[in-house]
Structure formats: C-alpha cells, structure tokens
Amino acid sequence: MAEQIVQKPFVVAIAGPTATGKTAAAVSVAKALGGEVLSMDSMQIYRGLSIGTAAPTAEEMQGVPHHLLGFRPPETPYSVAEYQRDARQAMADVLARGRLPVFTGGTGLYLQAVSHPLRFTESGGDSAVRQRLQQEAEAPEGPQKLLMRLAVVDPESAQRLHQNNTRRIIRALEVFEQTGRAMSESNTDWREQPDEHWLIFALTMPRDALRKRIAARVDAMLSRGLIDEVRALLSGGVPRDAQALQAIGYKEIIAMLDGQLTEKEAVEAIRTHTAQYAKRQMTWLRGDPRVRWLDVTDYPDTETLHTALAQWIRNEMERIHAEHR
RNA sequence: AGGGGUGUCGUCCAGCGGCAGGACUCUGGUCUCCAAAACCAGGUACGGGAGUUCGAAUCUCUCCACCCCUG
Numbered sequence: 001m002a003e004q005i006v007q008k009p010f011v012v013a014i015a016g017p018t019a020t021g022k023t024a025a026a027v028s029v030a031k032a033l034g035g036e037v038l039s040m041d042s043m044q045i046y047r048g049l050s051i052g053t054a055a056p057t058a059e060e061m062q063g064v065p066h067h068l069l070g071f072r073p074p075e076t077p078y079s080v081a082e083y084q085r086d087a088r089q090a091m092a093d094v095l096a097r098g099r100l101p102v103f104t105g106g107t108g109l110y111l112q113a114v115s116h117p118l119r120f121t122e123s124g125g126d127s128a129v130r131q132r133l134q135q136e137a138e139a140p141e142g143p144q145k146l147l148m149r150l151a152v153v154d155p156e157s158a159q160r161l162h163q164n165n166t167r168r169i170i171r172a173l174e175v176f177e178q179t180g181r182a183m184s185e186s187n188t189d190w191r192e193q194p195d196e197h198w199l200i201f202a203l204t205m206p207r208d209a210l211r212k213r214i215a216a217r218v219d220a221m222l223s224r225g226l227i228d229e230v231r232a233l234l235s236g237g238v239p240r241d242a243q244a245l246q247a248i249g250y251k252e253i254i255a256m257l258d259g260q261l262t263e264k265e266a267v268e269a270i271r272t273h274t275a276q277y278a279k280r281q282m283t284w285l286r287g288d289p290r291v292r293w294l295d296v297t298d299y300p301d302t303e304t305l306h307t308a309l310a311q312w313i314r315n316e317m318e319r320i321h322a323e324h325r
Numbered sequence: 326a327g328g329g330g331u332g333u334c335g336u337c338c339a340g341c342g343g344c345a346g347g348a349c350u351c352u353g354g355u356c357u358c359c360a361a362a363a364c365c366a367g368g369u370a371c372g373g374g375a376g377u378u379c380g381a382a383u384c385u386c387u388c389c390a391c392c393c394c395u396g
Contacts, residue, residue, distance in 0.1 A: 018361085043361055053361085080358060109360050118357045130359090160356085165364045168356085175358065187357055248361045272350075277361050283354060 007324065009095050010317055011196040013040070013103040014309075015111055015285055016203035017278035019213040020296055021305075023056045025203060026104035027064050028306035033102075033313060036065040036094045038087060040114065041105035043247040045083070046074040048233055051226045052249035054217065067094070074233055074244035081120035084113040091196075106277075108284030115200070115290075117192045121175050121183060129177055133170040142166075146173065154182035199316050200290045201309065204282065205297050214274045218249070218267060227253055248273045 012035065014026045026037045037056075039045070044055045047070045055069055067090040072078050087103075091114065094101040103114065112118060136142050146169050151158035157172045175183040205213070230245075230253040238245060240254055249270050256266035285291050292312070299305035 041361085042359095077359065080360075107360065109356075109358090112357070116357075120358050162355085162364055165355095167359075167363045171358060171363095183358065243359065243362090246359090246362070250361090273361075276350095279352085280354095280361090284356080284360095287355090 007321075008195060008197050010320075011091065011101045011103065011115070011198050012313055013111060013115065013198060013200045014203065015040075015104070015106065015108075015200065015281075015291065017210060017281040018054070018106050018274060019210060019217050019278070020203040020205055021302060022104045022106070022203055023054070023060060024302060025306055025309060026102050027056070027060065027062050028302075029310050029313065030064045030100070030102045031062065032306070032310040033100050035100035035102040036067065036097075037061070038090055038094065038101055038103045039066065039068040039105050040083075040087065040103045040107055040110040042078070042083070042107040042110060043244065044069050044105065045072045045078055046070065046244040046247075047072060048074050048229070048236070048238075049244055049247060049250070051221050051224050051229045052247060052253075054221070072244075074236075074238045075242050077243040079120075080109055080113050081122070083110050084118070084120060087114045106281050108281060111200070111288075115194055115196075115198045117188055117194055119186045119188050121179060121186055129174050130170060133173055134166075137166040137170065143169070146170065149173065150176075154184055156184035156187075157182065197317075197320055198290060199313055200288070200292065201312075202285045202291045202293050203296050204293055205295055207279075209297060210278055211271075211275055214278065215271050218270050218274065221249060221270075222267065227257075230254060230257065248277060 012029060012033075014022050014029065016022055029035060030037050039055075041053065041055075043049055044053045045068060046053075049055070050057075050070065056066060068083075068087060087110070091101045091103075103111070105111075113120075133146065137146055139145075143163050143166050146166065147158055147161065147163050150161070150169055150172055153176045154172055158169075161168050161172070163169075172183045175181075204210075226249060230250055233245065233250075234240070234254070234257075245251060245254060252261065252266045252269045252273070255261045255269075256263055261269065294305065294309065296302075296305055299308065
C-alpha cells in the first residue's frame, strides 16, 4: 500500500520588536516566494489607525495583497479569540489560492493564537460584569477576595495569577460567570502540533539603535499627521476609552489635546512607551524556541537582508521536504 | 570680586545625629481569554577632603561645581 503523504502547508511569520522593518521584509518575502501578507497586530486591525500604528501604505504594499488590516470599527473592542478565528480563515483562504501566507506583526499572543491550536472561550467581554468586578477589586482587600473566589471556581487559573493582576483575575471570573465553566478548562496542551509548518523569524537590533529608530519614527508619525488622525477619530465619535485609543501614540496625543501634556511631553511619552513595548516584545519572542533571529544591523542594507531571509526560508522548506520524504 | 542658596540612584524628590527610602527611567522576566494591555522581580546614589562624635547624608571647616542677587 502506497503511503499517503499528507504534506502540511508552510506558513511564514516575521515577528520582532517594533521599528525593525518587519513590514518591508514581509512584502519582500511575499514577492520573492509568491505570498500574501497577513497582519498579526492588535492595533492595525482597527480602521482609521494608520499613522500611529505604522500600518503599511498602499505604496509600501507594492501590490502584494494584505489581510487583517483596518477592518474593525475603532469603537468596537476586539480580542485574541476573534483574531484567531479571523486569522485562521484568512490563512486558509491564502493557502486555498496556492499562495504562501506571510504573517507579520508584533503581537506575541496573536502569533501564539494562530500558530498553536489554542482554544479560547466564546464569550466576549461583558462590560456590566466587568465593571462590577472592578468595583469589588477597588474595595479594601478586594484583590485578595477576588483571587480567593477564583480559587474556588477555577483553581488552575487562580494559581497562575498574581494577586495584584486584577485585570486577569477579573477576566477569569467574568468567563466563569458567563459560561459557568472554568477558563482553564478549555486550555489545550502546548504540545499539540499545529496543522502547518511554521517558519518563524524575528528581526532585531541592538537596543540603542532601536531606541534611535523609534525616536525617528515617532517624529515621522507626527509630521505625517498623527495629531489630525487622532482628532478625526475623536470627532468621528470614537469614545476616549475605546480599546483602539489605548494604543501607544493615541492615548498620549489625546492627553495632549486635553491639555494634560505639552506636545514635547507627549512625544517623549510615546517614545518611552514604544521602547518599553519593544522590550516586552523581545521578551515574548525570546521564550519561543521556534524563533530564528536576524540582527538587521548585520546586513549592509535592507535588500541584502531581504534576500538572505528569502533564501533562508527556501532552505528551510527544502530541508523539511527532505525530512518528510 | 562680594553676598545668598543648592549639591543624595540615570532623573525628580524624601531622610536633618542611629540599618539611605520612594516615584519614574533602566534591566530581566511572566503570559492559552482586554496583550501597544496587565503583572512580577532586580540594579544603581549621599560632589571631594579634613574635623567634631561611640556613631555624620545630617553638625563644623575647606575645596570644587551649579543657581540667584549686587557690582
């Protein structure tokens, strides 16, 4: 009996901290290997947040199809669970067209959600329940009480959470109240293998260089009209506490428009917050053994980097093909 | 040149004779449910020298640096 070889499809992901050139690299790789780009960025999914999230412009896309960008109204919250569903659908579509999915973006959890068979609760956020729990958390001894309550209904989650992390404690309690089941019950084993061969790369550079890139990028955002973009969102009726407006670059400009910060202070705050975010992105990726790192400063120019990256991907694909023969 | 003031982590500030502390920054980390979020952990300082004292960041003298005022 001839053995039926079911070849898993290849999927590429280009991750890394912000401002390292992921967007351009993804487009290059997609062009070189016949791919389409899929965003894995928790803020670029919102419509109207282009400048501050450094979403690719039409010119930067160079004719390569892009997915999962700017499709969500900014007044609506979005979540990993929804991203997982949307991203897998988009990935399946790209594969059905016989093209290579090239994910790119900096949201670590989103990468995990698409590249691992994780399962999330169906229930979305319930603001009434959430508000009530938040009030309870603010009472004296509130956090302790909430954690003890969680320990009764969902001991596994309670054990993993620090008492001060009321945000996650509240979410776990909320899920239990809505579904009657412990959040941890739906957890799947990390060791379950995905249905695709994931080739995951991360672009990086020394911290000082990154800081300079970030500073320059924030200046560029302002000169491209970030303040007007924020004004337009606000006058379009997006509430100030919308999840979309908690993004770096937006919350600070809003504080400036409200007179709480000078423009100089706002710019400084955006830079600092972006650098801190970049640090957390690195921490996240360092913990993933699948990630192959590329220090962009090791390459004389981006063209060389892109060529090397595309070649690396081809080699990996060939190696995996050979293994499965 | 004369008079006054200030020198404490990278930054801003507390400590005013008895173990040098906080906030922010920074560094490392956590993570299957708001993730550009939330949370945890860690490092670093008394301007230099001399004196008083059992004991000095703290009191005295001196030098240095910076700020203000007068000329």
